[in-house]
Amino acid sequence: LIITIFYSTDNPLNKSAITVPQRAVSTFDQQDLSINMHILKWKVTLEMIKDKPLFGSGIGTFKINYLDYQADFLQKNPGYIKYSGKAAEAHNEYLQMLAELGIPGFLVFLSIIFVFYSLALKYLKNKHNNQNRLIVFGLLMGITCFLIHCLFTFPFHVPVLGSTFFIFLGLSVVYIGGFGLSKVDTKKNIRIKLNLNYLIKKIIIILMFIVGIFLIYTLVFKPYFAEIHYFKGIKYYEKGNYNDALKDFKHAVWLAPYNGRILHALGSTYYHLDIQDEAQETLQRTKYYFNDRNIFRNLGLSYKQSGNYQEAEKEFKQAIYLDPNFTKAYIDLAYLYATQEDYDKAIIEWNKILEIEPNFSEKYNVLYFIGLTYQKKQMPDKALEYFLEALQLTPEGSPIIEEIEKEIYNIYKDRLNK
Structure with missing residues (x-):
């Protein structure tokens, strides 16, 4: 109770940026980036469940399959692109269990929880001394809080937390069983004897x-x-x-x-x-x-280096498909098209970078390359427009300034010669 009050109020000892009530309120803020990222993960996970409801995709396969399902979801719901990214966990243990284990596997987990709650509630209803009931009630509340926590995060995938949960679950069942539901007379335990000779035992x-x-x-x-x-x-x-x-x-x-x-x-x-x-x-x-966007990007770079442009294009596009905000892949694809002298496609890819990130840190470089591409297309007026804009944005001392000024000079020189 003291700890709850401490973190729930604004006081000199609470160094957290926000209090617990403020954090709770932010959970329902639809404009919050973190909330929308979680919602995207849940919706993508639901698509996984719909695709393989019976047996799931297999234990531990969520992080391998997530990007493919997310990419397909973003094709139909482009409004979520700004919230996209990699995910090793669904931030909801129950949805992830359904996705990986399917409905039968999830029901097995639920049956374990159901049996535990049945034993605990039955114990609390029976007449026992208050001290034992209080201990069981505390264990029950601890496990309940953990299970509620599983709705919004991934404690089962943190080894320390997951193992602690099942240790407490097991201890709780043992405690309940030892104090009322099924007293066992240790004197009547059945001793299992292996009727094997000494040599076989040794071999085993x-x-x-x-x-x-x-x-x-x-x-x-x-x-x-x-x-x-x-x-x-x-x-x-x-x-x-x-x-x-x-x-x-x-x-x-x-x-x-x-x-x-x-x-x-x-x-x-x-x-x-x-x-x-x-x-x-x-x-x-x-x-x-x-599964990672960089696998496809690096593979594309390797194919480009070895001159296999068709495969390189395929890999760059797959990287972009997995992450529509992956600016490096757009840059690589633009370079690839420029190398093949397919300048129109190159310009489209350069412009996509500026659409995705209007304040791209190297915007001046993108503008410069668009200008160069228009130069290759014999469109000096259009090229000049981009060179001038790039020159304004280029940081002082950057070596590219000299190259941009040279291109601008050549355009004006050609105009005078005409």
């Missing part, structure tokens, strides 16, 4: 030990060391030391061959080292385990 123990070691090595140590090599590789990658990064990423992939993040990093490193065949093969494999 050894086999269990070997299997345990294998599982620990496969499920714990290999992924752990893969992550270590992955993060070492990332540090080299960020410094531009691609050869050393490649060694760590290759080792990480050997340890965790189905980790999409690591495969993506390996493929991107191959691209920077100009080993395009390996880059394309690795990035294509990444798609089976990981």
